[in-house]
Amino acid sequence: MSQLERANFGSKLGIILATAGSAVGLGNVWRFPYMAGENGGAVFIILYIICVLMLGLPCMISEFIIGRHAQSNTARAYRTMSNGRPWMVIGYLSVLTGFLITGYYAVVSGWCLQYIYASLVGHLQGDPAYIKQYFVNFSTDTYKPILWTLVILGLTHLVIRHGVRDGIERASKMLMPTLFILLLVIVVSSCMLPNAWAGIEFLFKPDLAKLTPDVFLGALGQSFYSLSIGMGCICTFASYYSKQTNLGATAVQIGVIDSIVAILAGLMIFPAAFSVGVSPDSGPSLIFITLPNVFQQAFSSLPVVGYVIALMFYALLSLAALTSLISLHEVSTAFFQEELHVTRNMAALIVTVSCCVMGAFCSLSLGGVEHLSFLGQTLFDIFDFVTGQVFLPVCGFLTCLFVGWYIPHKVVRDEFTNWGTLRGRMFHVYLFFVRYVCPLFILLIFMHQFGLI
Numbered sequence: 001m002s003q004l005e006r007a008n009f010g011s012k013l014g015i016i017l018a019t020a021g022s023a024v025g026l027g028n029v030w031r032f033p034y035m036a037g038e039n040g041g042a043v044f045i046i047l048y049i050i051c052v053l054m055l056g057l058p059c060m061i062s063e064f065i066i067g068r069h070a071q072s073n074t075a076r077a078y079r080t081m082s083n084g085r086p087w088m089v090i091g092y093l094s095v096l097t098g099f100l101i102t103g104y105y106a107v108v109s110g111w112c113l114q115y116i117y118a119s120l121v122g123h124l125q126g127d128p129a130y131i132k133q134y135f136v137n138f139s140t141d142t143y144k145p146i147l148w149t150l151v152i153l154g155l156t157h158l159v160i161r162h163g164v165r166d167g168i169e170r171a172s173k174m175l176m177p178t179l180f181i182l183l184l185v186i187v188v189s190s191c192m193l194p195n196a197w198a199g200i201e202f203l204f205k206p207d208l209a210k211l212t213p214d215v216f217l218g219a220l221g222q223s224f225y226s227l228s229i230g231m232g233c234i235c236t237f238a239s240y241y242s243k244q245t246n247l248g249a250t251a252v253q254i255g256v257i258d259s260i261v262a263i264l265a266g267l268m269i270f271p272a273a274f275s276v277g278v279s280p281d282s283g284p285s286l287i288f289i290t291l292p293n294v295f296q297q298a299f300s301s302l303p304v305v306g307y308v309i310a311l312m313f314y315a316l317l318s319l320a321a322l323t324s325l326i327s328l329h330e331v332s333t334a335f336f337q338e339e340l341h342v343t344r345n346m347a348a349l350i351v352t353v354s355c356c357v358m359g360a361f362c363s364l365s366l367g368g369v370e371h372l373s374f375l376g377q378t379l380f381d382i383f384d385f386v387t388g389q390v391f392l393p394v395c396g397f398l399t400c401l402f403v404g405w406y407i408p409h410k411v412v413r414d415e416f417t418n419w420g421t422l423r424g425r426m427f428h429v430y431l432f433f434v435r436y437v438c439p440l441f442i443l444l445i446f447m448h449q450f451g452l453i
């Protein structure tokens with residue numbers, strides 16, 4: 001596909017919502033609240049926002065620069081910008097990372113759809129032991145999780161096959177506002193509960209005694225993963241940006257949206273949790289095991305309201321998962337379309353079928369079939385570990401070095417300033433962070449994950 005033929009987003013709003021949809025996902029609505037709960041609430045949030053500014057935005061702008069300048073899929077973008085030198089491996093690794101994440105992320109996304117159904121038919125009514133056993137029974141079932149994985153990937157496929165403007169942009173303009181409306185309704189309902197103020201205080205009243213190196217490193221890691229850096233999404237979407245798009249301003253707007261959603265997710269969960277005396281550090285089980293019981297108890301005097309809130313919550317989770325899946329799917333679709341020289345429909349079908357197979361094996365490894373494990377780790381856990389704790393930091397680290405030290409200074413500056421039409425007063429600050437600060441931070445994340453610091 002030549003640059004003249006390449007599709008573009010049709011509006012500035014489309015750019016912001018589509019790229020924000022890429023960043024806003026289960027990491028915001030699921031991972032951020034339990035990370036905040038385990039790491040001191042308000043202190044974690046403050047550090048998180050600082051880390052988004054110091055790490056997330058420079059990394060995002062770097063991927064914007066590569067994607068828009070090359071006007072191609074992520075692998076070809078790095079190959080073009082590196083003139084075929086070994087740096088191009090970053091692009092291929094980013095595409096592979098996005099492809100693998102799509103496979104297992106679809107499984108968790110399918111769980112969200114199951115919980116919409118379970119909320120609708122009243123299956124989430126019972127004591128904590130019942131709710132926990134319900135999740136265990138469902139997630140280890142042979143067929144049900146696979147069915148929902150196929151459904152969510154089918155929905156993603158329908159969006160992707162319609163292209164950038166008629167598919168991704170149009171879907172983003174519907175899904176993202178709906179996500180915000182659901183989020184705000186649940187936040188208001190949660191904050192009106194008795195003793196909700198304790199949860200609000202936990203999120204916004206800093207306790208400096210909880211400020212530790214581990215909390216900082218946790219916030220650093222969350223800021224990196226939350227913005228979809230290193231998996232090809234940002235670079236691929238930037239290739240659809242026009243030459244007039246202000247990359248710095250776009251990155252800031254997306255960072256703000258991403259942070260607001262994450263904080264609202266905390267406001268949605270913790271006031272309700274504190275109102276019924278549930279610990280704020282419930283960990284990864286918070287969403288599927290702890291919260292159904294929280295909603296049931298918190299709205300026990302008005303069961304209908306609790307029923308509606310639970311239904312809306314899992315609809316919100318599903319929307320967040322779908323917006324991220326769309327961007328992940330697009331990374332691989334653009335790659336296959338341009339590298340194999342096939343139609344968009346065929347490229348999308350290749351990705352969808354492949355991810356259905358991957359998702360099925362990842363789901364089966366959780367209990368449906370034995371022997372889908374290695375060294376005591378399920379296939380699902382292996383995908384999660386390799387992509388999240390190895391590939392993403394490596395891609396982010398190498399991208400910073402690539403943009404900061406290899407790509408000609410003039411190319412980087414021209415993209416940052418839109419060829420001199422913007423002042424670019426922050427360019428040298430950006431370049432300093434990309435060259436020195438971001439690589440150091442990503443190295444710290446990598447070492448912290450492996451217990452080296």
